[in-house]
Every structure is written in C-alpha cells, then in structure tokens.
Amino acid sequence: MKARLLYEFKQGYDDGATVEMVLWEVPQPIPGCTHRYKYRLYYGFPGRRVVGYDNETGKSDHRHLGDRESAYEFVSPEALVADFLAEVERRRFK
Numbered sequence: 001m002k003a004r005l006l007y008e009f010k011q012g013y014d015d016g017a018t019v020e021m022v023l024w025e026v027p028q029p030i031p032g033c034t035h036r037y038k039y040r041l042y043y044g045f046p047g048r049r050v051v052g053y054d055n056e057t058g059k060s061d062h063r064h065l066g067d068r069e070s071a072y073e074f075v076s077p078e079a080l081v082a083d084f085l086a087e088v089e090r091r092r093f094k
Contacts, residue, residue: 032060
C-alpha cells in the first residue's frame with residue numbers, strides 16, 4: 001500500500017488567518033504512533049501558529065496551543081478534525 005491522501009483543506013480569513021488540514025493514510029504507523037495516519041492541522045497567521053495538531057517521527061501525536069506543546073490522544077480521524085476545529089473556534093473568537 002502506498003500513502004493515500006484522505007483529506008486536504010485550506011481556507012483563508014479576512015483577518016489574515018489560515019486553516020490548513022492534511023490527512024494521509026500510510027502503510028505503517030509513524031514511529032511512536034499506533035495508527036496508520038499522518039496528519040498536519042494548522043491554524044494561524046503568517047509566521048505565527050496559534051493551533052496545530054500533527055504527528056511526526058519521534059514525537060508521536062501532539063498539539064501546539066500557542067507556545068505550548070502537549071501530547072494528543074488520537075482516537076480517529078473524525079475526532080481529530082473535530083477536536084482541532086473546536087480549539088480553533090475557542091481561539092478565534094476569544
């Protein structure tokens with residue numbers, strides 16, 4: 001199996017913010033993960049990430065909220081997107 005793009009989305013806002021979401025199904029779990037998804041979800045402004053969820057070799061599933069980074073418990077692609085968008089809404093209309 002090759003990596004398969006499952007979802008890709010990008011939207012800009014009038015205030016200069018951008019939301020980007022990319023989700024792949026991969027043949028083998030990323031080292032440190034137990035699932036077969038590779039993802040990158042981003043909300044922020046040029047040069048400033050406000051919210052980010054991603055997984056990478058050596059770091060596993062994690063999120064960035066402002067300058068803080070913490071572990072994220074991946075349940076499913078649907079829960080990932082829902083958690084990310086809920087955090088974006090909290091931060092966007094704070």
